[in-house]
Amino acid sequence: MDGRAKAPGAGTICNALANGQGSAFAIEAYTTASVSLDPKRDGVDGTIDGAPDADTSLIERCVALTIERFGDGEGGTVRTDSEVPMAAGLKSSSAAANATVLATLDALGVADESDPTLTATDATDRVDACRLGVEAARDAGVTVTGAFDDASASMLGGVTVTDNTDDELLAHEDRDWAVLVWTPPERAYSADAxxxxxxxxxxxxxxxxxxxxxxxxxxxxxxxxxxxxxALEFPTEPMVEALPEAAGVSLSGTGPSVTAVGDREALETVRTGWAERPGTIRLTTTQTEGATIQ
Incomplete structure (x- = not known):
């Protein structure tokens, strides 16, 4: 009973910490989850590739909740591999949760278009699958708001606007942007904001x-x-530098990454300036497909 899925990271349009409402957009940077289930096994063991000491409670809880809803008491293993840096404001937890839930559904044989219970390709069912990951994130204590805004953007692709107090999707649109991401060396955990x-x-x-x-x-x-x-005491100089070349620029999540969107040629100019700062820079695009089973 094996399953595999991937989900994109995301950037912030509106942080939901202030009023419970948020907005985010998916980007072309992915977390992949591989799940193996066994009816004879108890419990779930998780591994994060390249981070042997990382907390795996989120991905383990995602598998457990999905089994509780759609399975029959199976146990197993889950492994994630990510190009989305952890604790960088790029929604690594949401991407990991979405990929893990879909991979578990795939392993259970639920995530199939012929199955009326959950196709994992229908938008409504994908939102329900997303909510499983959000519930797991709250259980694991890796989020303050539940991050339904981040999770919905990662699951559905494009831009989403949400009410995180009720896990309600308020709007979903596509945007075709180039995206520039600067990630400084330090890390910031959402739960510590x-x-x-x-x-x-x-x-x-x-x-x-x-x-x-x-x-x-x-x-x-x-x-x-x-x-x-x-509010979170991060410098604004990188955003000032990005304007007016970028169409929009923001601290992503609770930081420390800063994302700028707009025309690719304009963002190339911004990249030249940001390259003088310590850290890493990625020039990518928005992602409109969302999370997918592999």
Missing amino acids: DVERCRQIAGTADLVIEHALEGDFARAMTVNGFAFSA
Whole structure:
């Protein structure tokens, strides 16, 4: 009973820490999960490739919850391999959760178009699958908000706007952007973010969500970037450097990565400036397909 799936990382348009509503967009950077189940085995053991000491509770919980809903008490193993850096604000946890849930459904034989229970290709069913990963993330304590905004963008592709308090999808659209990502050497864990400072900018976050629901995603993410950089005490210089070349730029998640979107040629100019900073730079694109079974 083997399954395999991959899910993209994402960048932030609106961080949901301030008011419970968020928005994110999928990018071409992936986490792959491989799941092997055995009816005779108890429990789930997880491994993260290249990180032998990393916490595997999220991916193990994703397998367990999916089995509870669709399986028959199977145990097994799960292994993830990712090009999305952990604790960098690029939704590595959401990508890992989505890939793991779909890989488990694949191993159980549920994720098939002929199965009326969960096709994993139908948008409604994919949102339900996404919610399993969000539940697992809350159980594992790797998220404050539940990150349904990040998880839905990763699962569905494109741009999503959500109400994380009810795990409700408010909007889903595609955007064809080039995406520039600068990731400094330090790491920042979402669960450690100063939620109270973020809530102090709830009024600004309300404005960001208004822009997002109107489809003005680039402006929304720029306003979000300056507001949350201030709240979370990250420098704003990289965003200032990106404007006006970029259509939009923001701190991604709770940092430390900064993402800029727009025309590829314009972002090449931004990359030249950002390259002088320590860390890594990736020039990629938005992803509209979402998570897929392999």
